[in-house]
Structures are given as structure tokens and as C-alpha cells.
Amino acid sequence: MPLPVILDCDPGHDDAFTIMLAAAHPAVELLAITTVAGNATIEKTTLNARRICTVAGIEGVPVSAGLGRPLCGTGLVAGNIHGESGLDGPGFGEPTVPLDPRDAVTLIRETLLAHPVPVTLVPTGPLSNVAAFLLAHPALAAERVERIVLMGGYTGRGNRTPAAEFNIAADPEAADIVFSSGLPVTMIGLNVSHQVPATADVLDRLDALGTPLARLCAELLTFFGTTYREVFGLTAPPLHDPLTVAHLVAPGLVTLVRAPVAVELTGTHTRGATVVDLDGVTGRPANADVGIGVDAPAYWDLIIEAVRTLGSAR
Numbered sequence: 001m002p003l004p005v006i007l008d009c010d011p012g013h014d015d016a017f018t019i020m021l022a023a024a025h026p027a028v029e030l031l032a033i034t035t036v037a038g039n040a041t042i043e044k045t046t047l048n049a050r051r052i053c054t055v056a057g058i059e060g061v062p063v064s065a066g067l068g069r070p071l072c073g074t075g076l077v078a079g080n081i082h083g084e085s086g087l088d089g090p091g092f093g094e095p096t097v098p099l100d101p102r103d104a105v106t107l108i109r110e111t112l113l114a115h116p117v118p119v120t121l122v123p124t125g126p127l128s129n130v131a132a133f134l135l136a137h138p139a140l141a142a143e144r145v146e147r148i149v150l151m152g153g154y155t156g157r158g159n160r161t162p163a164a165e166f167n168i169a170a171d172p173e174a175a176d177i178v179f180s181s182g183l184p185v186t187m188i189g190l191n192v193s194h195q196v197p198a199t200a201d202v203l204d205r206l207d208a209l210g211t212p213l214a215r216l217c218a219e220l221l222t223f224f225g226t227t228y229r230e231v232f233g234l235t236a237p238p239l240h241d242p243l244t245v246a247h248l249v250a251p252g253l254v255t256l257v258r259a260p261v262a263v264e265l266t267g268t269h270t271r272g273a274t275v276v277d278l279d280g281v282t283g284r285p286a287n288a289d290v291g292i293g294v295d296a297p298a299y300w301d302l303i304i305e306a307v308r309t310l311g312s313a314r
């Protein structure tokens, strides 16, 4: 039985690959895609999700828009990394995949109620929608959410600030609600994603596929690589978000440890930090499985295979 998944995302270059991996891999049943403001405004991330579904031939998966701002305060966008559109690089035509009229919380709720077994939530953007759902429907979440596997945070240093990773920095209160929810949470953060840079070898493998979708994917990674070089001085961009789905389809691919994770809400310079007690010095109970390592070659095989599968079905 494939694993039923709802993907909550803010496409975003690496979110785009997460959509493709979740749709292409036979071990996943992608039930719904919800969008959140993050890498760009909610209008843009929603349009981008529909664009990716359209170019990748992903049909029959409802796409709905969620929150356009964090639970508290004003939002962030990451135009310096993902460009003005949130998905700069390739050109896109008008998407043919429609927008589901339900809001994200309603779509998550109705999808959970309609599915016969508990569902895994995979957030790859700020956690605003997921937290709003948990606040609105705690009993349903306890019964029908199998696990939350998120990309966000880190065990070392941040990227939005020295202390905070973007997805957590964009909505720290939402992240705190998720980590405090009592639900099983898996956190895969920057300390893992920086072990999977999209190097020239990855671009060569995409080129070798020779399909229009593979070319579009190479253009996405090329743009992503340019901004990562300019902003962070990295030679290749980390492909953060698909690690979530890769972990689900290939257990063991990401190495995990159980640990207490707290989200800093009040620090003057550290708001949005994920404080991960790897050494157990706080005595706090563990509330998450935290990624610490990854089998990078196996990861890239999954990504390339997803692009190959979707591209050859077009």
C-alpha cells in the first residue's frame, strides 16, 4: 500500500522537486497539495504549484491555497533565493491544473476524513497552515495524522539569520505549535540538506534524460545555483525539501536521532532558532526525530528517476 501524503509547500525551486518526487514515486499516494506564503506571496506559490503540476503532468491531485501570512507578525519572502516569481529560471505557460476552491485547512480536514487510514503531512514551507489546522482540529489531527515530516530548522546554524532557518523564521509560533503538538514529528533541516548540493553532475544527468521536463528542471537548478552562489558563496545549491519525501520512500536514507527540539520565540537575535538538544543536557523529553545524515547518491537517484518517470509519461 502506498503511503498517503498531503504536501504543504511554498514553491520554490526545491518544493517543485518535492511535488514531482511525491507524485512520481510508487510508494507515495499524493492526496493533496496545499500552499503557503513563504518563498513568495501566497498568490505566487499557489500559481507555482499549479505550474509544476501542469508541466509535470500531475493531474487529479487537488491544489489549494492556504495562509498568506504567519500566525503572528508579518511574513518573509525569499526573493533573493527563488527570484521575483518564487520559481525563476524557466518560462511557464498558463497552468491548466485548476485551483481547488477550498482553503488549505478545509482541504486537509476533508482529505483526512475521506481517507481510510491515517495520513502523513509533509510541510516544506513555513508551518502556518499546519499549525492552523492543528489549532482548529486537534482531535482529528490526533486520530488521522500519522506523522509530520517537515523540512525546516537545523542542528547547527541558520540561513535566514545566523540563528534561524527560513521556514521556521517565517513563522516561529506555527513551528512551536507543531513541535509541541505531541504528534510524531520528523525534522529534516539544513544540516542534512547541505549534504545534498545539486552539483554539475546532477545537471548532466538531467541533460542526459533529454525530455522537456528534464530541461525545465535543469533550468530551475541553474537559477537556484546562481542565487546560492551570490548569496551564500556556495558552489552548488542544496536541494532541501525533497529530503522529506525521500525519507518516506526510502527509510534509512536519512539518518535520524531522537531529540528534544524547542523553537526560540523571544530571543533578540535568535527568534526562529531550532534548539536541538543532541546531547540530552536539558533533560527535556524528546519530541522529534531529527535528521543528521543522508545517503546522497541514493537521494539523487530518486530525484533523477522522478523526473525521468514524469518526463517520459508526457
Ligand code: BDR
Residues within 6 Å of the ligand: 012, 013, 014, 015, 039, 078, 081, 124, 125, 151, 159, 165, 166, 167, 240, 241
Ligand atoms: C527552506 O527555505 C526555502 O527557501 C526552501 O524552499 C526550503 O524549504 C530552506 O531553508
Ligand code: CA
Residues within 6 Å of the ligand: 009, 010, 011, 012, 014, 015, 038, 039, 124, 125, 241
Ligand atoms: Ca520550501
